[in-house]
Each structure stands twice: as C-alpha cells, then as structure tokens.
Amino acid sequence: MENNRKDWRDRLDQNESPMDMGMFWNSLESKIPVQNPGKKKRRFLFWLLFLLIGSGFIGTIIIFNKPKGKIAGQTEQQKNAGVTEARESSLSPIETQHAADEIPTSDATAVISQNQSSSAATAAGDSVHKALTKYQSENISSVTKTANTSDKKTGNNSNDTQIEETASSGNASPIKEVVSENKQDQVFGIENQNIEKNAMSTAHELAQNSMAAMEYLPTLSGELYRELNWNMGYVPTFDHAPKLNQEKSGWQYWMDLSYGIGMAQHAFKTSDPLTQSYLGNRSKYESTLESRLAVWENRLIHPSGFYVSSGLRYQTHITRFDWSKEEVKIEWKLADGFVQDAQGNQIAIRDSAWQQYREMREIRQHNTISSLDIPLNVGYIIRKKQFSIEIAAGVTANISQYTSGKQLNFQEQPVKWNATEELTYKKSNTGFGASAMFRASWYPTEYLGVFIQPSFHTDFSNRMNSGAGYEHKIDFVNIQAGVAFLLFREGR
Amino acid sequence: MxxxxxxxxxxxxxxxxxxxxxxxxxxxxxxxxxxxxxxxxxxxxxxxxxxxxxxxxxxxxxxxxxxxxxxxxxxxxxxxxxxxRLDQSWLKDKTVPIEYSDAIPDLDQILNKMNTDDIMKLIIALPDGYREVFNLVAVEGCSHEECASLLQIAVGTSRSTLSRARQMLKEQYAQMKIY
Missing domain, CATH: 1.10.1740.10 (RNA polymerase sigma factor, region 2, helix turn helix motif)
Structure with a gap:
C-alpha cells in the first residue's frame, strides 16, 4: 500500500515541465541578487567586547586591591633585617653615644614585632619618620638623645635581659616601648604592645608636630634607617574628599543617568518551518547600538561594601541591523490559466489579470528598543579616597518592552539606502532576565559621582513580536558613561 | 560537479x-x-x-x-x-460532504495506474485549497499539523479537506474516464 502510494508520489515529484530555458535564464540573470557586501558576521566582536569588559574588570579589581609593593617587599625584608645593618650604615647621622651604650652588642639584631598593631605602629612610625626627616634636614647636628637614662630599668633572668625604656614627652608619655634582648641569639625585639592605641589617637597630631615626635628618638634610633615598617604609616588626607564610607549599615537612594555604545546579539526562534527557512542564516544576528539608561536605585549597604539594591530601570537601545523583508506585490499583467467547461475539461487561456507575488527586499532597520525593568542586584563596592569600583549582578523583571524605528531599503548597486517608512510595531509581553555591571566612579562631591560602566544584560525569555511570527531575544553588551546623584543617605 | x-x-x-x-x-x-x-x-x-x-x-x-x-x-x-494565504474563501466551501477519513483505499491504486500527466491534470483540477492540502499531505508527505501551520488553518480543517480532495479526485477520475 505504502509502496503504491510512494510510486505515484515519486513520479509526481520528479516530473518536469518543458520550458524555454534560454529565455528564462536571460530574464532571470539580471535579477539575481548580488551578495550584500556590507553584511558581515560580527558575532566575534560581541564576545570580544564581552571578554574585554570582563578582563578589564578583573584587572581593575587586582590593581585596586594590590598592596603597595614597596611596603610588602620591605615588610619581608624587615623580618630578616638587623640593627647591624642600620647601625653599620655610614649614613647613620643621628645615632648617639648613649644609644650605642645601651645596646650591648654591635651585631645585635632588632626585630620589630609583627603583631596586630603593626599597621597602627607604622602610622605613628610614619609620622615620626617624617618628623625625623624634617628635623634632620633642619638641624641634624643637634640631635641628641633626650630620654633620661635614669628612667631606664634593666631586668635580668636566666635566658634574657630586658631593657625597658620609657620615652617621655614632658609628663605625658603616649608611647611605651619594650625592647627585649635575647642573649642567645643576640636579637632585639621591640614590642609595640601599647603603640596601637596611642599611635592611632595621636598619629595626626604627631605628623603635625615634628618636635614632639623627636621625643622618641632614643628608643627608635636603631630603626631610623629602616624606614620599612614606619613607611607603612597611613596619614589620613581626606580633608578634601567626600566621606564615602559607611560607618554603619544604611540606605542610599541613587539616581543614575548614563549613555554609551555597545553591541546587541539578536536570536530568532520560530516553530513555523517556512518562517525558519525565511530566517535562514539570520537566526542569530548582531547589531551595533547606542544605549541610554536611567535608574532609580535604592541600595542597602553594609560598611564592608556589600550591598543589595533594587529600584526601577528605564533603558533604550538604538540598534542598527540589516534584515530581509517580504512584501506582497500586486500587478496587472498577462497571466496563463485554465477554465473548466461543463464537462470538467480544462481549457488554457491567457488574459490580463491582477497578479500578486511576494518579493524579498534587503532592508536596514534602525530600531529603538525601550524597556522598563525592576532589577534586584547584589553588589560589592570598594572605595578609596574619591574613587570607587563596584560590581553588581542580579535578576531583572521586565515590565514592558517596546520597539519602534525606521526602515531603510536597499535599492540598487552600488549600495544605496533610502529611508522609506516608519516602524512602530512591537510590544512584548513581560519577562525575566539577568544583568551584570562593573562600575568605576569618581566623586567630586559626596552627592555626585561620575562613572564608566561596562554592563551585560540578557532576557531569559524570548519575546514574541506581535505579527512577526517569530520570537526575538536580544542580549546587550554596553559601555556607558554617566553621572550618579546621591539623593538620600543614612548610616554614617 | x-x-x-x-x-x-x-x-x-x-x-x-x-x-x-x-x-x-x-x-x-x-x-x-x-x-x-x-x-x-x-x-x-x-x-x-x-x-x-x-x-x-x-x-x-x-x-x-x-x-x-x-x-x-x-x-x-x-x-x-x-x-x-490571502485567499481562504475555499474554507467556506461546504458543497462536498465531510468525511474524516485519511485514506480512500483504492485512490492510490488508481493513481499508480495513471501516467504522470494525467495525475497532474487531476490535481490541477482541484479547487485551490483542496489542491494545496492534497499536495502538502498526500504528495509532499507533510503531517496535518505541518499542513495546518503552513496554510494557517486548523488541523481538523486539514484532515477534512484532504478527505474531500480525495473524494473529488475519485469523482473527477470517473468523469474523465481516462482508462
């Protein structure tokens, strides 16, 4: 049965109608379309841009978080460095006789303890070092030990000898240092047990008063040229910078406005096999775009820099891409046909008639895709002075997406595009998506930021464009520049 | 080549x-x-x-x-x-009784006996919609779902139209008295 059916089907499928091939080819040859030279695959550019943005982000994070190489190197060096080096240095201009007497061996080694207070200690140390430097330059020859040797207390036990020195500045002594000497390995240890608290509270003051800092010369004389640890000192210079850091968790309300360029990747999907054929190799397509973004963002931020945010985001993407459009054309011309007589016989006729046929046209569309989203993001921000970098990612709920635009028709060779018609034709249903962004900002004031923002946005759901017969999904990669206004802030 | x-x-x-x-x-x-x-x-x-x-x-x-x-x-x-696709007036044609039968057993045997030109004449003589459904389902081998999608009609309409087309072919075959 099936074989019988296949037989007549095959014969019908392979049937050929006689035709004047020469005349047909002559009329067809001039109408064969030339491949559009401007139509190029740009998918790799989309992903290249994506990779550049990603690597830029990672690189910036690394650079931003990188500890100062000088300090790191010196810290390691410091662990192995001895007082000997410092003392034997021919550059030592302010080592005093008293100080030399107090150090029992010439090859003694001092180690500044790497305890938890090191950073605080170095804060004070930096101030002291600066003071010393200034003092050296002003009156190096007059440097003398100012500590009263009578304040020294020396204790011995079976293993080591502790020399405790108390440096005093008048009656108030902000820093108390204990220098430990180990007899067996001849190592000095300077333990800054109390330095953190006092140094932190007096660092700024010390930095402004070099003479006060000089009070500590006696106990620090062995360390003067080991600027290592002391240079780690951190003197706040934020007097001119906005107070960006949160002291406690709180809300921030931001309004962001930005503009940028990027690329969009279009993906088309249809269940209709003929529409699939029509889409052909255009099932994935790239376009360049401009993007505009306005965001109202409510951000709950923790002092550590982590935050969650939500709000309302309105964005427009102006895309440019080439496309093919079909048209049904109707013309009055001669046509061949049949009529049936009463007996059912077909009689061939040729007469003038309205004929309709479909025509494919190459077109270029400039579409504006506007969407309103509710983003829900998790982010992390790092701030230094007037600068910050942050990364955020999350999901978006799309409220609406609307497409409008204009169309340019491909007219002839050489390439000539004519604007012909306005397009306002697509309104999608709602959907969900995801977005991620990286932002580098500069804050001239506390309430105003200027930023550069690479971002990526995609929709999970395809959008059925009304009347088009296919689903359209778009992924965006943008690089935007903009301004951010801090409208409200709490938690500082 | x-x-x-x-x-x-x-x-x-x-x-x-x-x-x-x-x-x-x-x-x-x-x-x-x-x-x-x-x-x-x-x-x-x-x-x-x-x-x-x-x-x-x-x-x-x-x-x-x-x-x-x-x-x-x-x-x-x-x-x-x-x-x-713009012209679907054939959908309103109710002159042929609807039979929801996918196959008339002897039609394939009849068509196999005919030469290709005669088969073409039979098919060409079908009204527009019937001819398209018959071509798509019976000749090209599309499913009724595919045919319905292509012609933007209901699946049931595709089935009934094919049944009518087969019946028409048999009637035309009898009228033509080709053999």
Missing amino acids: EEKDLVILCIKGNRSAQSELVGSFAPRLLSLIKRYQPKSLSPEDILQEVFIEIFRDLKAYNPEKGVLYTWMKTIAIRLILKTR
Whole structure:
C-alpha cells in the first residue's frame, strides 16, 4: 500500500515541465541578487567586547586591591633585617653615644614585632619618620638623645635581659616601648604592645608636630634607617574628599543617568518551518547600538561594601541591523490559466489579470528598543579616597518592552539606502532576565559621582513580536558613561 | 560537479554555475509550481521569484540537512503559499460532504495506474485549497499539523479537506474516464 502510494508520489515529484530555458535564464540573470557586501558576521566582536569588559574588570579589581609593593617587599625584608645593618650604615647621622651604650652588642639584631598593631605602629612610625626627616634636614647636628637614662630599668633572668625604656614627652608619655634582648641569639625585639592605641589617637597630631615626635628618638634610633615598617604609616588626607564610607549599615537612594555604545546579539526562534527557512542564516544576528539608561536605585549597604539594591530601570537601545523583508506585490499583467467547461475539461487561456507575488527586499532597520525593568542586584563596592569600583549582578523583571524605528531599503548597486517608512510595531509581553555591571566612579562631591560602566544584560525569555511570527531575544553588551546623584543617605 | 561545489560557486557569483543550477532544477520546480498554482498566475514568473530567493538565501543551505532540491522545493512551496494565504474563501466551501477519513483505499491504486500527466491534470483540477492540502499531505508527505501551520488553518480543517480532495479526485477520475 505504502509502496503504491510512494510510486505515484515519486513520479509526481520528479516530473518536469518543458520550458524555454534560454529565455528564462536571460530574464532571470539580471535579477539575481548580488551578495550584500556590507553584511558581515560580527558575532566575534560581541564576545570580544564581552571578554574585554570582563578582563578589564578583573584587572581593575587586582590593581585596586594590590598592596603597595614597596611596603610588602620591605615588610619581608624587615623580618630578616638587623640593627647591624642600620647601625653599620655610614649614613647613620643621628645615632648617639648613649644609644650605642645601651645596646650591648654591635651585631645585635632588632626585630620589630609583627603583631596586630603593626599597621597602627607604622602610622605613628610614619609620622615620626617624617618628623625625623624634617628635623634632620633642619638641624641634624643637634640631635641628641633626650630620654633620661635614669628612667631606664634593666631586668635580668636566666635566658634574657630586658631593657625597658620609657620615652617621655614632658609628663605625658603616649608611647611605651619594650625592647627585649635575647642573649642567645643576640636579637632585639621591640614590642609595640601599647603603640596601637596611642599611635592611632595621636598619629595626626604627631605628623603635625615634628618636635614632639623627636621625643622618641632614643628608643627608635636603631630603626631610623629602616624606614620599612614606619613607611607603612597611613596619614589620613581626606580633608578634601567626600566621606564615602559607611560607618554603619544604611540606605542610599541613587539616581543614575548614563549613555554609551555597545553591541546587541539578536536570536530568532520560530516553530513555523517556512518562517525558519525565511530566517535562514539570520537566526542569530548582531547589531551595533547606542544605549541610554536611567535608574532609580535604592541600595542597602553594609560598611564592608556589600550591598543589595533594587529600584526601577528605564533603558533604550538604538540598534542598527540589516534584515530581509517580504512584501506582497500586486500587478496587472498577462497571466496563463485554465477554465473548466461543463464537462470538467480544462481549457488554457491567457488574459490580463491582477497578479500578486511576494518579493524579498534587503532592508536596514534602525530600531529603538525601550524597556522598563525592576532589577534586584547584589553588589560589592570598594572605595578609596574619591574613587570607587563596584560590581553588581542580579535578576531583572521586565515590565514592558517596546520597539519602534525606521526602515531603510536597499535599492540598487552600488549600495544605496533610502529611508522609506516608519516602524512602530512591537510590544512584548513581560519577562525575566539577568544583568551584570562593573562600575568605576569618581566623586567630586559626596552627592555626585561620575562613572564608566561596562554592563551585560540578557532576557531569559524570548519575546514574541506581535505579527512577526517569530520570537526575538536580544542580549546587550554596553559601555556607558554617566553621572550618579546621591539623593538620600543614612548610616554614617 | 557535486551539488556542494555548485552551491559554493553560485554563492561566489559564478554565472555559469548559476545557469547550471537553474537548468538542473527549473523544469522540476516549474512542474511543482504548476501543481500548486495552475490557474491564476504565470508559473514562469513565480519560478523566477523562486530562483531570486534561492540565490539570495543560498548561504543558508546546509548540505547535511538534506539534498539541494528538497531545500529549493521548501522555498518554492513557501513562496507559493504565501501568495495564496490571502485567499481562504475555499474554507467556506461546504458543497462536498465531510468525511474524516485519511485514506480512500483504492485512490492510490488508481493513481499508480495513471501516467504522470494525467495525475497532474487531476490535481490541477482541484479547487485551490483542496489542491494545496492534497499536495502538502498526500504528495509532499507533510503531517496535518505541518499542513495546518503552513496554510494557517486548523488541523481538523486539514484532515477534512484532504478527505474531500480525495473524494473529488475519485469523482473527477470517473468523469474523465481516462482508462
């Protein structure tokens, strides 16, 4: 049965109608379309841009978080460095006789303890070092030990000898240092047990008063040229910078406005096999775009820099891409046909008639895709002075997406595009998506930021464009520049 | 020359290759067009439009998915049906009683006994909608779901139309008294 059916089907499928091939080819040859030279695959550019943005982000994070190489190197060096080096240095201009007497061996080694207070200690140390430097330059020859040797207390036990020195500045002594000497390995240890608290509270003051800092010369004389640890000192210079850091968790309300360029990747999907054929190799397509973004963002931020945010985001993407459009054309011309007589016989006729046929046209569309989203993001921000970098990612709920635009028709060779018609034709249903962004900002004031923002946005759901017969999904990669206004802030 | 090489040359704009492609497939496609659109349009004009679209979309052809003629035939059928889609007056034709039977047992045997030209005459004589459903389902082997999607009609309509078309063919066959 099936074989019988296949037989007549095959014969019908392979049937050929006689035709004047020469005349047909002559009329067809001039109408064969030339491949559009401007139509190029740009998918790799989309992903290249994506990779550049990603690597830029990672690189910036690394650079931003990188500890100062000088300090790191010196810290390691410091662990192995001895007082000997410092003392034997021919550059030592302010080592005093008293100080030399107090150090029992010439090859003694001092180690500044790497305890938890090191950073605080170095804060004070930096101030002291600066003071010393200034003092050296002003009156190096007059440097003398100012500590009263009578304040020294020396204790011995079976293993080591502790020399405790108390440096005093008048009656108030902000820093108390204990220098430990180990007899067996001849190592000095300077333990800054109390330095953190006092140094932190007096660092700024010390930095402004070099003479006060000089009070500590006696106990620090062995360390003067080991600027290592002391240079780690951190003197706040934020007097001119906005107070960006949160002291406690709180809300921030931001309004962001930005503009940028990027690329969009279009993906088309249809269940209709003929529409699939029509889409052909255009099932994935790239376009360049401009993007505009306005965001109202409510951000709950923790002092550590982590935050969650939500709000309302309105964005427009102006895309440019080439496309093919079909048209049904109707013309009055001669046509061949049949009529049936009463007996059912077909009689061939040729007469003038309205004929309709479909025509494919190459077109270029400039579409504006506007969407309103509710983003829900998790982010992390790092701030230094007037600068910050942050990364955020999350999901978006799309409220609406609307497409409008204009169309340019491909007219002839050489390439000539004519604007012909306005397009306002697509309104999608709602959907969900995801977005991620990286932002580098500069804050001239506390309430105003200027930023550069690479971002990526995609929709999970395809959008059925009304009347088009296919689903359209778009992924965006943008690089935007903009301004951010801090409208409200709490938690500082 | 293999189809794949022919396609590559056509994409590059080689005129002789394009001429060869047209010469190889035009008669078969013209027969196909006449089978779908015998009455109102000039089949050569449609064939020209088909080849214009074929050359425009030739880069989309994937040899791994099927032979070239099948791909070209898909484009031709789609183009034919697109022009026909506007007219669905045949859907209102209730003159033939509806029989929801997919097959009339002896029709295939009758068609197998007939020569191809006579089969063509029988099919061409069918009203537009019936002819298209019969061509798509009975000749091309589409499912009723595919046929309904292509013609933008209900699946049930596709089934009933095929049943009517088969009945019409039998009646026309009897009237023509070909054998």
